[in-house]
Amino acid sequence: MRTGVRPFILVMALVLGCNGSRDQLLADLQSPRPEVRALAVKKLAGQGNADDLVLFTRAAKDLAAIVRAEAAVALGESQDPRVVDLLGELLEDPVEDVQARAAMALAKVQNDKAKAYLTLQYGRRSRATRQVIVQALKSANVNGAxxxxxxxxxxxxxxxxxxxxxxxxxxxxxxxxxxxxxxxxxxxxxxxxxxxxxxxxxxxxxxxxxxxxxxxxxxxxxxxxxxxxxxxxxxxxxxxxxxxxQDPAVAPRLQAVAMEKSAVSPLAIDAILAFPRTPQTDAALCAVMMDGAPAEALAAGRAMRSRGGCPVDPIGERLARPATAASGLQAVVGLGPTAQPLLGKVTPWLNQPDASLRLLAVEAVEAMGDASVVPALQKLYEQEAKGLEAMRADWVTQPLPERYGPGFDPASEASPVKSLTQQAGGEDKVAKHAQLLERVKALNAARAREAGRAVVQPRVPTELHDDVDPERLRPLATLLRALGTLKAPGALELLKGYTQDASAPLRVAALTGLARLGPEGVELAKAGLLEPERDVQKAVAQVLAEAGDAGQAALVEMMPKMGSEKLLALDALTRGSGVPVSASAALQAVVSEGGAEAALAASLLGRMGAKDAVPTLIKALDESNSVARRDVLLALGAIGDAQAAEAVARDLYHDLPEVRAAAASALRKIGTPAQAESLDALKGDYFRTVRESAGAALTKDGTAAEGAR
Missing domain, CATH: 1.25.10.10 (Leucine-rich Repeat Variant)
Structure with missing residues (x-):
C-alpha cells in the first residue's frame, strides 16, 4: 500500500507545483517591472499552451519594447495564421529589436500573407530590419529572397x-x-x-x-x-x-556661358573641368582663361597649368597693348610657370603708372616663380610702404587701455555705474553678472585645455579707427606675398614683422608668404591657424597644404588645437597634393569624434591607404546616424583590407541608395565571394547608381571580384 501511495503523492505534488508556477507567471504579467513581464511571456510561451495566445496578443500592445519583443517571439511560435496581422503591426514598431523579432516570427507562420508583409516592409525599414527580413525569408525557404x-x-x-x-x-x-x-x-x-x-x-x-x-x-x-x-x-x-x-561635345556651349560673366558662369567652368580631357575642353579652358571673369579665368588657367599650358603667342600679343594687357596678365597668373617664355613681356608692366595693371603684373611674376624679378619687387615694396607710412601712422601714440581705469569697472564697489545701479535697487546684479561671465570663461578654457585646444583670444584693436581702407592695402599685401613666394633675401624677417599687424589682409599676406619660405617659415606661419578671423585661418590652411611635407605636417599638428575650425584644415588637405603618413592618428581621432569633419578625415585616410585605420573606420560604421557613412565605406574600399568586408557588406541592405552604392563600390575593391548573392540582388535595385556599382563589383561569371591584394 505504501508503494502505491508514494507515486500518487509525487504526481499530485508535480501538478500542484506546475499550477503554482503558472499562477505566478500569470501574476507576473501584471508586474510594474517590464523585465518581469517579458520573462513571464517568455516562460509561458515555452509551455506551449494554445489558450495563452490571448495573453501574448495583449502583451504585443505593452508599452515596454522588451515585452513587445518577447510577445512577437511567442506569437511566432504559435504558428497561428490569426496572428499575422498583429505581427505585421509589430514589424512597424518604432524599436528595431521589436521589428526584427516580428520579422522572424512571420517567417515561422509560412503563408503568403506573412510573406507579403515581409516583402512590403523591406522597402520601409532601416538597414538592420531589412537584413533580418531577408534572413527571415531565407529561413522560410524563399529562393532568391x-x-x-x-x-x-x-x-x-x-x-x-x-x-x-x-x-x-x-x-x-x-x-x-x-x-x-x-x-x-x-x-x-x-x-x-x-x-x-x-x-x-x-x-x-x-x-x-x-x-x-x-x-x-x-x-x-x-x-x-x-x-x-x-x-x-x-x-x-x-x-x-x-x-x-560627361559629354565633351558641349564644351563650346559651356565655354560661352563661362565667358558671359553671369551668376551661372562658375558652374559652367566647373562642368568643363569635370569633363574628360579632349582638344575641345582644352580649347574652351584656354578661351575662358583669356576672356572670362577673374575667378573663372584663374580656375581655367590653373587647370591648364597642370595640362601643360596654353599657346603663349596670343597672350604675348595682348601683353603688347595697354588695352588688352589686363587679360594677358590675368592669363599669366593662371598659367604660372608654364608661361615662363612671357616673362620679358610681363616685367615692363611692373613699372606702369596704372595701379591695377601693376598689381596684376606683380601677381603674374609671383605665379611664374622667377626670382630674377626680386629686386624690382623690393623696390616696389619700399615705394608702397613709404606711401602708406603717413596714412598708417598711429594718431593715438599711447597703447589703448585693455582694462577699466580706477572707479570705472562696473564690477567694483566704487564704480559710478554700480552706484547708479544701487540707486535703482539692483546693487548685486552687475557683480553677479560679471561673476557669471568669469565662470563661463573659466569653464570654456578648462574644456579647451582638456581637449588639447588652444584658447583663441580676440585681437585687441590698437586704434579706435583705421584711416586706410583695406582695398588700399591690397598692393602692399600682394608684394609681401610675392617676396615670400620668390624667397627674396630678408623676406623671413620682413614678413615676420607683419604677422601681428592690425590689418587682416597684411597678416594673411605675411603668413602665406612665410609658409612658402621652407620649414622655418612654416613654423611661424602655422600660428595663423589660431587666428580669431576665419578668413585668415582658411588662407593659411590652404597655403600650408600646398607647401609640401613641412606645411602638411604643420596642419596635422595644429588640427587638435583648432576645435571646430579643424574643418578648414581637413578641407585644405583634401584639396592639397598629399597627406603625410604621420597624419593617420590625428585623422582617426577626427573620425572617432564623428560630425561633418569625419567625412573629410575618412576620405583622407582612404587616399593614404592607411591600413592601421581600418579598425577605427569599421567602428565608425557602428554609428547608425553618421553623416560620414558613405565616405567611411569608400575609404575602406580604397584601403582594400579584407577584414572590413563583413562590416561593409551590411550596408548593402542600407535604406539610403548612396550608401548601398558606396558599399558595393568598396566591396569591388576589397573583393569577397561571400557577398556575391547580395550584390547580384542589387542589380535589380531601383537606383541606377546602385545597380551599376553592384554590377561592377561582380565578374562576368557572377561572382565577386578578387579586389585589391
Whole structure:
C-alpha cells in the first residue's frame, strides 16, 4: 500500500507545483517591472499552451519594447495564421529589436500573407530590419529572397513616382521627376524628355536634373539648348545635368556661358573641368582663361597649368597693348610657370603708372616663380610702404587701455555705474553678472585645455579707427606675398614683422608668404591657424597644404588645437597634393569624434591607404546616424583590407541608395565571394547608381571580384 501511495503523492505534488508556477507567471504579467513581464511571456510561451495566445496578443500592445519583443517571439511560435496581422503591426514598431523579432516570427507562420508583409516592409525599414527580413525569408525557404524584396521595392518606388508625376500636384510632380531620373530606366528618359520644355519652369528644371541622373546621353542635345534660356534656375539645372552626362561635345556651349560673366558662369567652368580631357575642353579652358571673369579665368588657367599650358603667342600679343594687357596678365597668373617664355613681356608692366595693371603684373611674376624679378619687387615694396607710412601712422601714440581705469569697472564697489545701479535697487546684479561671465570663461578654457585646444583670444584693436581702407592695402599685401613666394633675401624677417599687424589682409599676406619660405617659415606661419578671423585661418590652411611635407605636417599638428575650425584644415588637405603618413592618428581621432569633419578625415585616410585605420573606420560604421557613412565605406574600399568586408557588406541592405552604392563600390575593391548573392540582388535595385556599382563589383561569371591584394 505504501508503494502505491508514494507515486500518487509525487504526481499530485508535480501538478500542484506546475499550477503554482503558472499562477505566478500569470501574476507576473501584471508586474510594474517590464523585465518581469517579458520573462513571464517568455516562460509561458515555452509551455506551449494554445489558450495563452490571448495573453501574448495583449502583451504585443505593452508599452515596454522588451515585452513587445518577447510577445512577437511567442506569437511566432504559435504558428497561428490569426496572428499575422498583429505581427505585421509589430514589424512597424518604432524599436528595431521589436521589428526584427516580428520579422522572424512571420517567417515561422509560412503563408503568403506573412510573406507579403515581409516583402512590403523591406522597402520601409532601416538597414538592420531589412537584413533580418531577408534572413527571415531565407529561413522560410524563399529562393532568391533578397533579389525578390529588392525587385518589389524597386517596383513600388517606380509605381509611386510615376503616379505622382502623372496625377500629383506641382510639388509632387517636381519630386517625382527627379526620382524617376535617378532610376536610370529608358522609360524614365522617355517620360522626362517632353517635360524639359514645360511652361512651368520649376517642373522643367526638375526634369532636366532627372535626365542628368539618368545618365542617358541621348538627352545631351535637348539639355544643351536650354543654356540659351533666360531662366537662371533652368540654366543652372542644365549645367548640372551636363556635368553628370560627361559629354565633351558641349564644351563650346559651356565655354560661352563661362565667358558671359553671369551668376551661372562658375558652374559652367566647373562642368568643363569635370569633363574628360579632349582638344575641345582644352580649347574652351584656354578661351575662358583669356576672356572670362577673374575667378573663372584663374580656375581655367590653373587647370591648364597642370595640362601643360596654353599657346603663349596670343597672350604675348595682348601683353603688347595697354588695352588688352589686363587679360594677358590675368592669363599669366593662371598659367604660372608654364608661361615662363612671357616673362620679358610681363616685367615692363611692373613699372606702369596704372595701379591695377601693376598689381596684376606683380601677381603674374609671383605665379611664374622667377626670382630674377626680386629686386624690382623690393623696390616696389619700399615705394608702397613709404606711401602708406603717413596714412598708417598711429594718431593715438599711447597703447589703448585693455582694462577699466580706477572707479570705472562696473564690477567694483566704487564704480559710478554700480552706484547708479544701487540707486535703482539692483546693487548685486552687475557683480553677479560679471561673476557669471568669469565662470563661463573659466569653464570654456578648462574644456579647451582638456581637449588639447588652444584658447583663441580676440585681437585687441590698437586704434579706435583705421584711416586706410583695406582695398588700399591690397598692393602692399600682394608684394609681401610675392617676396615670400620668390624667397627674396630678408623676406623671413620682413614678413615676420607683419604677422601681428592690425590689418587682416597684411597678416594673411605675411603668413602665406612665410609658409612658402621652407620649414622655418612654416613654423611661424602655422600660428595663423589660431587666428580669431576665419578668413585668415582658411588662407593659411590652404597655403600650408600646398607647401609640401613641412606645411602638411604643420596642419596635422595644429588640427587638435583648432576645435571646430579643424574643418578648414581637413578641407585644405583634401584639396592639397598629399597627406603625410604621420597624419593617420590625428585623422582617426577626427573620425572617432564623428560630425561633418569625419567625412573629410575618412576620405583622407582612404587616399593614404592607411591600413592601421581600418579598425577605427569599421567602428565608425557602428554609428547608425553618421553623416560620414558613405565616405567611411569608400575609404575602406580604397584601403582594400579584407577584414572590413563583413562590416561593409551590411550596408548593402542600407535604406539610403548612396550608401548601398558606396558599399558595393568598396566591396569591388576589397573583393569577397561571400557577398556575391547580395550584390547580384542589387542589380535589380531601383537606383541606377546602385545597380551599376553592384554590377561592377561582380565578374562576368557572377561572382565577386578578387579586389585589391
Amino acid at each position: 533578397m533579389a525578390e524584396v529588392v525587385a518589389a521595392e524597386a517596383k513600388a518606388q517606380w509605381d509611386r513616382n510615376l503616379l505622382a508625376l502623372t496625377e500629383g500636384e506641382l510639388p509632387e510632380r517636381v519630386g517625382a521627376a527627379e526620382e524617376l531620373g535617378k532610376s536610370g530606366r529608358p522609360d524614365a528618359v522617355t517620360r522626362l524628355m517632353p517635360l524639359v520644355r514645360d511652361s512651368q519652369v520649376i517642373l522643367a528644371a526638375a526634369a532636366v536634373r532627372g535626365l542628368g541622373d539618368a545618365g542617358d546621353k541621348r538627352a545631351v542635345g535637348e539639355i544643351a539648348l536650354l543654356l540659351n534660356e533666360s531662366f537662371p534656375e533652368l540654366r543652372e539645372s542644365a549645367i548640372i545635368a551636363l556635368t553628370k552626362l
